[in-house]
Amino acid sequence: MGTSLMEAYQQAKYPLLGHGKRDVQVLKEALEHADGDMASDMYGTGAVIEAYQVKMAELLGKEASVFFPSGTMAQQIALRIWADRAGSKQVAYHPLCHLEIHEKDGLKVLHGLEPVLLADQSRPVRLRDIAELKEDVACVLLELPQREIGGQLPPYEELESISRLCKERGIKLHLDGARLFEVLPYYGKTAVEVCALFDSVYISVYKGIGGIAGAILAGDLDFMEEAKPWKRRHGGDLISLYPYILAADYYMERRLPKMERYYREAVELAEMFNGCEGVRTLPEMPVSNMFHVFFEASKEKAEAVLAEVAIETGVGLARVLQDGGEAGCKYEVSLGDLYADIPRVTLAEAFRLLERKLRE
């Protein structure tokens, strides 16, 4: 019995994924930079939450924003508001949308909404999917990048066309921007420019930003005012959300300027994977800090090889793999602060070993 891949990754000198360990130190560091005399927020009011909400609204180019404990809560509420306003129960999104596969059907069970699925599991939503919509949907949700298929994006011009089409047809367009900041370097656009194409926007503060938890929902003033009682109904209007807000603000300041670097590094790293026989990435050329890696080898084989690579070179490429049966196996790469710490020569050595071991 060799070391498991998870163990090998955890012991590796150069783990490659994300910003590092999600441990209590992450919060401690953010709080060291916070003033102890600062008053807690109180059920959605107070300087700490209000200032952050104004800052995020400005960053996203929207009239207002509200901090939520989770994106799950923020997005269900956004779709509910658009559905109520349109008098329709139907909303449209991708079959691998977070609301469809990770939320235990909260949207359907708590809000009675009926999703119409756009595109299919192999590709992102395109303009034609919306043009061909027969249902009278209140809202279309677009996830940029589409995480479950490696983080794929439509071309920016097509995004503009989708936005125009939705406006013409009276359909609200909502952005699942869990990883919005991560795609801006590829699009070469500001958050304000991208968000202007959408009626409402959700962003996560703990993906590329690397905060503790939490989400921002942004939109017009009346939309955001309508979101607040829903936040209360969901049980999300906590007496104090400041631990998440302070961490979000602290890490955002440090990491938004690095999004371009994470993206360039993802492109570089994907090229190394695609240079190995029996390995490919999706997208082949990443459009953000993330991509999926596919191995032709079985899960058992690939796990053993990746564990050996971690032990022999110190480079932890993967933590856990997903079985694809006949098709081999895969996992998700999402880059953050850690990648830049790996010496180039060590990384090259890791890939040489990976290729050799996979061939054995």
Next chain:
Amino acid sequence: MGTSLMEAYQQAKYPLLGHGKRDVQVLKEALEHADGDMASDMYGTGAVIEAYQVKMAELLGKEASVFFPSGTMAQQIALRIWADRAGSKQVAYHPLCHLEIHEKDGLKVLHGLEPVLLADQSRPVRLRDIAELKEDVACVLLELPQREIGGQLPPYEELESISRLCKERGIKLHLDGARLFEVLPYYGKTAVEVCALFDSVYISVYKGIGGIAGAILAGDLDFMEEAKPWKRRHGGDLISLYPYILAADYYMERRLPKMERYYREAVELAEMFNGCEGVRTLPEMPVSNMFHVFFEASKEKAEAVLAEVAIETGVGLARVLQDGGEAGCKYEVSLGDLYADIPRVTLAEAFRLLERKLRE
């Protein structure tokens, strides 16, 4: 224009309510005692959340418990589970129940449940209210103590009778124990003894305990397993809840042993208020760390007097008053760590001044 009551309270040397300021230092202090290497919880799993849930289940004498970001979320979910199991939409509670007046009707709007109101706004729920219930309710929620009426309690023997009656009639009994630990000294019972009378139990970690935010829901293993997907649906299954959990654990250790003291002090303080002409408390003899104070004087008069008392003696008795029109005005007292810091002679002086100024 004199100093407002709120300003006078904030500047007072001896503010009397609660544990002190709800500022960022509260979290900083808890984290100073936490190990930075400790891993974050991950969507409800991991040592930090699991250990706390086991500890709380044991403290409450239940098979299992789940940590929630809020009591609003925990209680809606508890009632939903009992309602689904009973195949009834009806649940019964007091007209001033938190779910009825503070949650923007989440229970009705998100879960489609129909509350049956027990007793009336002047008194807590009694055995006869449940005996006379004609509706086929799935669950009765009892709040101990009933906060909005000064923190009143039924006698313990009556609680036992209510529990027996509910069992006989196949009605589940849920405890809104936001302030459960605060009533144990009066009842002279352990948390395990009181919770044994209930099928499910919610407690808050930021009332008497003085944490940052969060709640525990406890019950049988199958009930708690059923609660987890609901927590996900509500958007409460955050990637990291540890900031709230670490603070809850830290302050609980320090404050559970003081609940007896807070209760005795509330009895003492209420007696001082009742000794003033034109002032009375509800209950006259507190049964926990809390009570309501009623002034015959108008809100304007009482505010001016309380502000003067704070400025002249340094004792901040009240932060803000609620207008009762013809009936004068009132506010809520909830005692914590601060009361013990007030010198006896200063407090006596404050009450002498209060009585004199109210008479002027």
